[in-house]
Amino acid sequence: MGPRFTHLIEGLPASVPFVGPETQERARSRPFAARLGANENVFGPSPRAIAAMQEAASGAWMYGDPENHDLRQALAAHHGILPENIVVGEGIDGLLGYLVRMLVAPGDAVVTSEGAYPTFNFHVAGFGGVLHKVPFRGDHEDPDALIARAAEVGAKLIYLANPDNPMGSWQDAETIQRMIEAVPEGALLVLDEAYVELAPQGTAPPLRVDDPRVIRMRTFSKGYGLAGARVGYAMAEAGLIRAFDKIRNHFGMSRISQAGALAALADQDWLRHVQAEVAGARTRIASIAAENGLTALPSATNFVAIDCGADGDLARRVLAELVARDIFVRMPFVSPQDRCIRVSAGRPDDLDAFARALPEALAAARK
Known part of the structure; x- marks a missing residue:
């Protein structure tokens, strides 16, 4: 009884690694303070x-x-x-x-x-x-x-x-x-x-x-x-x-x-406005990383990869500690790129929240 799946469907995993922030918020029973994980343009459309x-x-x-x-x-x-x-x-x-x-x-x-x-x-x-x-x-x-x-x-x-x-x-x-x-x-x-x-x-x-x-x-x-x-x-x-x-x-x-x-x-004027906002946010993220002894990689996107200074295990702990402090971020999946976390360009309030949470997240992750 029931559908007769192909061998292909039977052999594929039931889930994908992209767990949306809404799903995470439901599981946590509270919203994120800063949504910096999905590379969305938080500065909005024209x-x-x-x-x-x-x-x-x-x-x-x-x-x-x-x-x-x-x-x-x-x-x-x-x-x-x-x-x-x-x-x-x-x-x-x-x-x-x-x-x-x-x-x-x-x-x-x-x-x-x-x-x-x-x-x-x-x-x-x-x-x-x-x-x-x-x-x-x-x-x-x-x-x-x-x-x-x-x-x-x-x-x-x-x-x-x-x-x-x-x-x-x-x-x-x-x-x-x-x-x-x-x-x-x-x-x-x-x-x-x-x-x-x-x-x-x-x-x-x-x-x-x-x-x-x-x-x-x-x-x-x-x-x-x-x-x-x-x-x-x-x-x-x-x-x-x-x-x-x-x-x-x-x-x-x-x-x-x-x-x-x-x-x-x-509305190309609005696109130019967004480009300027993103450039400013990338600079701020790099500054936050440097203040915490970390290195931000050069970026041509609306996110910045931050090298956590060790391996993927440390980066995953940093990510988990940031999520616990209501900061939604993501990270690469494959070594050695998984030594990094990935932070989307945010508004000043978003990045202020990230700046407050990162020192505590790093300290907890390094213990």
């Missing part, structure tokens, strides 16, 4: 985006435009490309799921970095792909090693986040372009640029959407402050983009989300 979403809410009885026409047109104008080179979806996570479904059959090889963004790995496992991982080089992903492994195993997909999550490190545009040029025949580079609006100039190579070797993923969740609206987009060669129409959820985007993203894109 007021124009909020107004547009409020106005669109009265039309929520209608499905969203399945072609995302207006938003694709605006994105095309913004990037200087054609709308047929853009697909919009339910965040980068949703688009990654569609992409893996399109290209990865059971047993197909996929290459990523050990300790890189794990949601991509969940999609690959969910469709029966075989993950091949290479280690970070220092605290950076290693483009050369990724390309070499892809050639070795005949990978269909190569995943790289630039800037990187969870370390906040980044490669320059020239390095990424050399990687694109080296993609083995029959492979596709999945370039996740979720944080690129917060990175230094010269991080992203020029857009060449006629190049069949790469697909570029962007989001409104980070710089534009719309994580809860779930709006992402991908830019690639038109034939690859058309293939998404065969399997995507055509009504996956709500009218409210479409309106918010369209207004957010039009």
Whole structure:
């Protein structure tokens, strides 16, 4: 009796490592004082985006435009490309799921970095792909090693986040372009640029959407402050983009989300405001780390990785002690990057709470 699960489902774990802050708050029976673990943009979306979403809410009885026409047109104008080179979806996570479904059959090889963004790995496992991982080089992903492994195993997909999550490190545009040029025949580079609006100039190579070797993923969740609206987009060669129409959820985007993203894109002044706020918060986090004898890693994102000075066991104790003091943070999963905790860029009050809690958390963790 009951459903007959596939062998794939029977073999996958029942849980994922991303336990949401709301879940933790329910388990703790109290809220966090500072929400600094999910890399959300606490400075919020553009007021124009909020107004547009409020106005669109009265039309929520209608499905969203399945072609995302207006938003694709605006994105095309913004990037200087054609709308047929853009697909919009339910965040980068949703688009990654569609992409893996399109290209990865059971047993197909996929290459990523050990300790890189794990949601991509969940999609690959969910469709029966075989993950091949290479280690970070220092605290950076290693483009050369990724390309070499892809050639070795005949990978269909190569995943790289630039800037990187969870370390906040980044490669320059020239390095990424050399990687694109080296993609083995029959492979596709999945370039996740979720944080690129917060990175230094010269991080992203020029857009060449006629190049069949790469697909570029962007989001409104980070710089534009719309994580809860779930709006992402991908830019690639038109034939690859058309293939998404065969399997995507055509009504996956709500009218409210479409309106918010369209207004957010039009308000580049607000994005510049957020960029300045994030830069200031990164500096403050680095100062807090230094005051406690710790080292903050350089970051091109809206979070900072802080080296706790030992191994993953100490960092996990520091994290647990911060959570016990109502500070929500997270950390990398894989050694040696798991020597760090990861702190999102927060408002002054958030970072004041973190600054108060960190000395006590460190002292308790070191006992």
